[in-house]
Amino acid sequence: MHLPDGFLDTPTVLVTSTGALVTLSYAVRRTSRELGERTVPLLGVTAAFVFAAQMVNFPIGAGTSGHFLGAAFAAVVLGPWAAVVVMAVVAAVQAVGMADGGISALGANTLNMAVVAVFVGYGAHRALRPLLPPTIPGYLAGVAVASWLSVVVASGAVAVELAVSGTVPLRFALPAMTSVHMVIGIGEALIATTVLATILASRPDLVHSPPRGLSATARRGTSLTPPKTWGFLAAALAVALAISVFVSPFASQAPDGLERVGQDHGFDGAAESGDRGFTPISDYQLPGFENPALATAAAGLVGTLALFAILFGLGRAFSGRRSKAAAAGGAVAASLHPLGGHEHKDHRHSGHTHRGHSHSPHLPEETDPDHDHHDDHDHEHGGDS
Amino acid sequence: MSGAHHFLTDTRFGAGPIHRLDPRAKILGFFGLTLVGATTPPTAIWAFALYFAILVFLVGLSRLPLRFLLTRVAAVLPFVAVVAVFLPFFHRGGGREFDLILGVTVTEAGLVMLWNVLVKAILGILSMMLLTLTTSFPELVAGLDGLRVPRVFTLIVSFMYRYSFVLLEEHRRMRRAMEARNHKGRWLWDTRIVGHVISSLFMRSYTRGERVYVAMTSRGYDGTMPAASPPGIHAPEAVFLTLIVASLTAIRIGVAL
Incomplete structure (x- = not known):
């Protein structure tokens, strides 16, 4: 997903760099306010973690491999603004320190991996959390969908940038990028859920956006959570709108009738290339965008939504089944339910979980923490392998 | 690596x-x-x-x-x-x-x-x-500092640089342990094991970050760091x-x- 130099034209470089810079400077200010002097050590080490984790390849099959992006994960664990800073730092170091991604494309790469991926992941996570059952598997299913979407939508943003620059038409770039990343996204979702399950089992206080059992206590403790949630949702919506603003001019550019468009483009192109050859700006009228392109984009959208729905349904079914199974064997995990217990006023300082608690008054009735946690029993120790 | x-x-x-x-x-x-x-x-x-x-x-x-x-x-x-x-x-x-x-x-x-x-x-x-x-990387960071890139950003970058060594070394050790136990990741469903590796990497790095912060505070850290001055603009x-x-x-x- 790291675009090199030369793949984007000058207007796209300017727009994406401005967008990335504005978001990043806001995110830095916001994070510094929230974390205070802990900002530097915590985000520095977390950035090092994302950097190291991105070097861990996972197999896709047939000899190829993808790597963990970590944007949605970082958003869930650190909160979206800190995640933006961390991901942007990683992208900048990769571009300057390792020549991975071009300098002129740094704004676009930051926008895709640190802004779009983070907010799509966070937005999907926050939107799904109230819909899914308030159990750990339900929560993890939401994280899985969010991680998958963050990777796929970010790859779609890459395709849109390439198309706007006139490098590869959208009808090729979009299916090619998103189909590959739909597979990579599965690995991303698997890793994100595994890591979150482990963190929830051992240090749930670290998670910025924990399962609903936890956030219920937080909401009762302080009244700060709901407006924040809406703010984040609004930010996610803004990013989505920005993407659609990028796409919609081309949609309106394509008039009815396939032949007519082809004819028009033939004329236009000939006249133009005869005159001034190729200049970056002339690419603004996207040649590849005819009705088939629209059809492809629509198909991609429908496909994404359908997959989203399927994953969502699976997650629900899965979590329901697992909860029942867990209920049958319940008490085994009695020692593992620190989730409901602690006050969660400042989740980073609240520190240590009360493992001795046998009852957690803040949890909703239908959520029995014993049952929730039972499901994660099998992978909580895996990290030490 | x-x-x-x-x-x-x-x-x-x-x-x-x-x-x-x-x-x-x-x-x-x-x-x-x-x-x-x-x-x-x-x-x-x-x-x-x-x-x-x-x-x-x-x-x-x-x-x-x-x-x-x-x-x-x-x-x-x-x-x-x-x-x-x-x-x-x-x-x-x-x-x-x-x-x-x-x-x-x-x-x-x-x-x-x-x-x-x-x-x-x-x-x-x-x-x-x-x-x-x-x-060298520290020189690069000092250069960015000199060019008025926001200090929070360059500080996070320099921390990230320092701890990348530690984390990559930890990851190398885990990887060696996995290989010693005959792990061969080949298909997408083997990704779960990679997830475990990344989990423990995260736990170790985050708790390390907290420890580092406490250690820094005990040495008088107040959110600012002394800046190193780069060589300076001369004839070359x-x-x-x-x-x-x-x-x-x-x-x-x-x-x-």
Whole structure:
């Protein structure tokens, strides 16, 4: 997903760099306010973690491999603004320190991996959390969908940038990028859920956006959570709108009738290339965008939504089944339910979980923490392998 | 971890006048070269010849190992190949058409686009390689600091740099332990094990971050760090920057005419 130099034209470089810079400077200010002097050590080490984790390849099959992006994960664990800073730092170091991604494309790469991926992941996570059952598997299913979407939508943003620059038409770039990343996204979702399950089992206080059992206590403790949630949702919506603003001019550019468009483009192109050859700006009228392109984009959208729905349904079914199974064997995990217990006023300082608690008054009735946690029993120790 | 991550080893290749320049001058020079190159119309072939002449001259001055440089530059070729694959389907308006095999045709405009992507990607990666191979990472960060990049950002970057070593080493140890237990990741469903590795990496790094913060606080950390002053802008830096700015301006004026 790291675009090199030369793949984007000058207007796209300017727009994406401005967008990335504005978001990043806001995110830095916001994070510094929230974390205070802990900002530097915590985000520095977390950035090092994302950097190291991105070097861990996972197999896709047939000899190829993808790597963990970590944007949605970082958003869930650190909160979206800190995640933006961390991901942007990683992208900048990769571009300057390792020549991975071009300098002129740094704004676009930051926008895709640190802004779009983070907010799509966070937005999907926050939107799904109230819909899914308030159990750990339900929560993890939401994280899985969010991680998958963050990777796929970010790859779609890459395709849109390439198309706007006139490098590869959208009808090729979009299916090619998103189909590959739909597979990579599965690995991303698997890793994100595994890591979150482990963190929830051992240090749930670290998670910025924990399962609903936890956030219920937080909401009762302080009244700060709901407006924040809406703010984040609004930010996610803004990013989505920005993407659609990028796409919609081309949609309106394509008039009815396939032949007519082809004819028009033939004329236009000939006249133009005869005159001034190729200049970056002339690419603004996207040649590849005819009705088939629209059809492809629509198909991609429908496909994404359908997959989203399927994953969502699976997650629900899965979590329901697992909860029942867990209920049958319940008490085994009695020692593992620190989730409901602690006050969660400042989740980073609240520190240590009360493992001795046998009852957690803040949890909703239908959520029995014993049952929730039972499901994660099998992978909580895996990290030490 | 692997050769690609040379910057983590903090080894500088070769030695020469470019290595000794103030990092601020080098950052400005090489970023400028990349950005000016990336915004040059691809039809001005001679301009790119001149950009590469500047880069080759600087490579010669800094006596970098050519083979290493070329293998790193080649890493950008897969991206270019992706663009090349789509060219036959991408009949952007007009120009001459060229026949490839089996009736597959490529338009002139398409070829210009391929050239555009190829030359700019190589130009960008080459100048970034020159920058990072002649400048150590701490110097780079100090240079960015000197260029008034927000301090929070450069501090996070320098922390990340320090702890990357620690975390990569931890990951290497875990990987070795996995291999000793006969782990062979082959398919997508083996990813779960990678997830476990990343989990413990995260737990260890985050708790380490907290410990580091406490240790720093106990040593009087209040959110600010003393800044190191870079070498300073003297005659060599002035010559370097003047040459780059003058030649880039001349080339761009030539293109515009």
